[in-house]
Amino acid sequence: MSLQVIRAVEPFRSATSLLWKFRPRHLKSVTSTCNNVYTFNFANKAAYSIKQVAADPIVTETNCKSENATAASKESITNPNWGSKKNKRKVRLHLTDIMSNPEIEAKLAPLRAAVLEQGNLVRELKVKGAPEIDVKRAVAELKARKKVLEDRELELTPSVVTFDRSKMEDLLKRRFFYDQSFAIYGGITGQYDFGPMGCALKSNILSLWRQFFVLEEQMLEVDCSILTPEPVLKASGHVDRFADLMVKDVKTGECFRLDHLIKNALEKLSKEKTASAELKAECEDIVIKLDGMNKQEMSDVLAKYNIKSPLTGNDLTEPIEFNLMFATQIGPTGLVKGFLRPETAQGIFVNFKRLLEFNQGKLPFAVAQIGNSFRNEISPRSGLIRVREFTMAEIEHFCDPNQKNHPKFESIADTRLTLYSACNQMDGKSAQQISIGEAVRNNLVANETLGYYMTRIHQFLLTIGIKPECLRFRQHMNNEMAHYACDCWDAECLTSYGWVECVGCADRSAYDLGQHTQATGVRLVAEKRLPEPKTVEVSEIVPNKQALGKTFKKDAKTITDALSKLSINDVNDVEQTLKDKQEFILNLENGSEFKLTPEIISVKHSTKTVHVEDITPSVIEPSFGIGRIMYALLEQNFQCREGDEQRCYFTLPSVVAPLKCSILPLSNNAEFNPFIRQLSTALTKAELSHKVDDSSGSIGRRYARTDEIAIPFGITVDFDTLKEPHTVTLRDRDSLKQVRLGIDEVIDVVKNLSVGRVKWSQILEKYPVFEQQEATK
């Protein structure tokens, strides 16, 4: 037995993969401690402890103890039950509108006041133009107070349902919705493979997304390259700014994400028996403020508390900025550096001219793209929420920066959304329910287009099964905006991990198009017809080519080039300088300097009549993280049957459910087979995905199996089916009710139910209820 353990901890086997070696019946439990030590306990009292390095997907250190060897070593596992960690959490789902309860409000009032006080301080500092460092510090304190308030809010919210994450994770693994990639090789953290059910769910969500956005909004959908050459991502800012802070163990080279490391270290410190109340408060304060700290501040914390590697106790390096993009080389020379794209958006921006032309030069238009992006997270965690490879669905809506109204806004203006504005966040207030029409009128949401997309995002998420009480739009505060954004609202879904950003809806303004224009010299602009033609003055620098060439030889071209790029203001400056000093010093980026005299260049003025002006469009970007949406959806739809905690299921709406229908013969009687085949063929023809379960379990057990994979409807063939007229039963997953109906009408009924044309309640009214089978379980 111990042999197997030894083999499994060679480089590239993660601790969890050990379990592939054992049959689950031998495995009693798996426990893990905060130091990433997993203990596997077996029925025969054997126990193994394995330590896993937190910041890296490889097991590098092991510590195996065997009390008793078993004979199971060569058996392979068919049903690993390793999701059952001890950290079972009961989570209260959130009701957004809790303001109505005065008792709760009374408890929250002092916390709200504390946030408001700090929010006002931040505002005051900004108005006064206080040093940036002071503002940042005040904002960090503001965030800390906000967090305390939010935690307390969640705590006091009336409990809707309790949720057991480990139970759901166990089901997701067992029925292969998704699971860690390359598990037989030890797995890679932050990478997941979607099995048949997860893949079908994802594919149904994306297909609905296409219908909801691309088809209904007449968007242009594109499909761009993943491998992206460096200059593109240099221009977009990702090469310079898309980084997280980490530290390395100076001896072993292990990497740790800095904020996680400090958090773990201080939490451990404050739990020590010798820790004073003062130290505890200090640690807690730092942990809360970590999110807003910069490199130097975190470095100071490291030094102050003398934080070492949690694995070896070795010293750590100074914080290092680690770029989160995966680098590779394109082509065989090794000279063309490329990255896996960190977002799909850039592919759209670099195609802007082609897309504008496809739209016959007209603004506004929206471009959509579904595809994978990649981020080399230092220490991925939280399941599908923070991963290294993920599917995004992004929309870039290009419009005139001065015309952000939307023709279809009126049609959705009355929709009520839950908005958590930056202002409310600073004032210690809750999110508020408000119609989007009112929100735009009050300038809470900046413009109709942004409001229209927020509403469509809201509608889409509800359609796929996100619960309205677990959905809110949170506005970014000034200091948390990405480098490209000028306003941003996140659609956040409530999960057991807290509120998770699932869809971003940002106004990227003209940032990206401007950056690519600057980098390439290709002007990414649209032409806008002027209300009436206007006459403009043109100033340009005219070089005296002969004199220029004679003076500067091979540099002449560089100079002309640089001069041609000057703005009108620059040209005027040059003219003034030439006049005043009889020379102008041209400084180039590469450090070279050229003295130009009036003999070499002159400034020419002229006028011309123009009918159009070039504008750089603004971009509104709704960006969907499909994995996160799937996770929130699964969690919010996970339920257990009343009175039977072991029978769990997902209440996914049929429109996204992986399979629409099951076909179950009551028993393995051969007479049922022709009917099973007939039904399966008919469902296929109606394009309804389905699963025949003719395995030997009882009908109740098989119903439970179909519930686990969220199949909304089940057709059962029983002995009455054999009689004429042939009938079957149809069962509804959520209500557990069944009706009896003709085999010739059941397909149409399932089709209509699946696409939402009829409701189950209508079916219950139309057909006789059937009650026998469920009892047989």
Place this chain on the structure above:
Amino acid sequence: MSLQVIRAVEPFRSATSLLWKFRPRHLKSVTSTCNNVYTFNFANKAAYSIKQVAADPIVTETNCKSENATAASKESITNPNWGSKKNKRKVRLHLTDIMSNPEIEAKLAPLRAAVLEQGNLVRELKVKGAPEIDVKRAVAELKARKKVLEDRELELTPSVVTFDRSKMEDLLKRRFFYDQSFAIYGGITGQYDFGPMGCALKSNILSLWRQFFVLEEQMLEVDCSILTPEPVLKASGHVDRFADLMVKDVKTGECFRLDHLIKNALEKLSKEKTASAELKAECEDIVIKLDGMNKQEMSDVLAKYNIKSPLTGNDLTEPIEFNLMFATQIGPTGLVKGFLRPETAQGIFVNFKRLLEFNQGKLPFAVAQIGNSFRNEISPRSGLIRVREFTMAEIEHFCDPNQKNHPKFESIADTRLTLYSACNQMDGKSAQQISIGEAVRNNLVANETLGYYMTRIHQFLLTIGIKPECLRFRQHMNNEMAHYACDCWDAECLTSYGWVECVGCADRSAYDLGQHTQATGVRLVAEKRLPEPKTVEVSEIVPNKQALGKTFKKDAKTITDALSKLSINDVNDVEQTLKDKQEFILNLENGSEFKLTPEIISVKHSTKTVHVEDITPSVIEPSFGIGRIMYALLEQNFQCREGDEQRCYFTLPSVVAPLKCSILPLSNNAEFNPFIRQLSTALTKAELSHKVDDSSGSIGRRYARTDEIAIPFGITVDFDTLKEPHTVTLRDRDSLKQVRLGIDEVIDVVKNLSVGRVKWSQILEKYPVFEQQEATK
């Protein structure tokens, strides 16, 4: 002007991107020569020649000559017309059954005899067990003769239609079906972005594929990670064997794909005036045999003809094997090497156990995956046919190696396919039309499952619009099979590049599962119930733990581990050796040696009764290259209107056409608007993608624009629409015919036409023909 050219040829700007600098009206033509020199000729007689390095996406050398500078330098391009190269090719589409023409057959007879003669020689050498090098040489000659025969066959085939590739490419670029990625940054060869029309076409093909395979065949669809850790691809053989040969310029480091380089060099050599007839024949012979040459043979060619860098004349390195996978690092440590997957298949194999369990342990079952794969081609070319990033749709059908029959085979057995067997290829015969039932009965196709999938591939390709006369299945000859395959038939589509492999259909046998089992120790097998229980003898080595531990200390575990891995035969050997010599020397892979005596180990024999046996399933793999299929589809469906060569269109079937319908107001009369809106809303509700073209062109011009993007049906709103009962006209792209019908019935008609429920001929019979509008063009 010349400034612009200089700027454009900085590193990372390809020659073609120069054209982004000019308006097309200034550009008269672009010509290119075989040395990758492009000459851009402008209306004002300016001309620029730019040399591009063939093997690399970067322009590194330029040679700009300007006869006349223009003022267009600052203008940006809106409609680059740069597809119009001079190498216009007329291509004859192929009729597969040409055997019936005795005149043609007479001309082909000597060529067929030559192939047969060589095929027999190859067979003879194999039977005799001749040295591998001799067989390889004979096979290369066989391939050369086959190529001569095939070229002549194509040449003699009656011409069906002529095809002008540059005209099609121009249209594909102009209407942004797809185009080079990152063009404003100079572009990357071998990477393409799909614009709205290409993306919709691709998405429709994939959606149909899902319906055709996943839904109808009840496959398990999965979605696995792209980033793959090295050990996985080491096991699959890709790390060691997935490489192409290249050479480098010893001074500049430029890379050249070796076979391309030799071909270009010898073709150039044989065109020189001084070249003797003998030299010409020699060069031609080598070029034909290049495909089958190994590293040493190619190296000899380089030396013999003293081939230098075509760009600099510098010496070249010896041939280097360049692995075609993109490498990167996973996680921050830099220690976990990963690759972008070169095929999607491995993701399925490493999930085999989960998938088998999902299928309740039963064989056979099929798993499907759609996703992107990556190959770092040395010099990508031929548009979508050889690219660095591409979408695949793969199926892995797992079955008992002894039960490769298929339950649905009878239903398709009468389908006639065009098969080009290895045997026919060696005998100099043509492909033959034969029913798949007969092919399997005759062992031409190895088994029913392979035959079933070939037929389904055939049906799928015809459904999306591949022409039956341009489709054949070619069997791989022994020597061209991939390292993992034991039989393989390629679905090849005829294009202007010749027959192009679009779908591979390989029997990978147990290769991959075996490799991953070996690498991980996780046995990727299925249990097969034995007809009756059997008793088996078990021999195992039992170590005396105490003695072992005492003698070898910390090596004891390594030894026990190594012993437990021995096969039954090995164990018997150990027993014999122990008996004969009273010791057994255990040699480990790492070079260490241990002397084991009968005191330390003994061999124990026992028997046990088993009811099941473990089998490693065979894998049949249909693998679709979506980009290649799209290219072949576009080419085979590209047409020009009779008598008007400028009006080109695609006859794509409506099921895959990017948009199903256009809505055109006859003029910009405001009275039409409510009807346009009504139709658009109704089409959206019916889930029919469509485009409103209310631009100012004549109706004929706008029809032509919709034809270009393959819209099959067009609804026109005209003055008669305003009258009650409101009517519109409906136009069919392919026949150009129109009917008049009620606005309330047109949506249903378009829906039924789009999904293939009715045919246009039926619509023509039912509604009055309308003839007025097309005339107004």
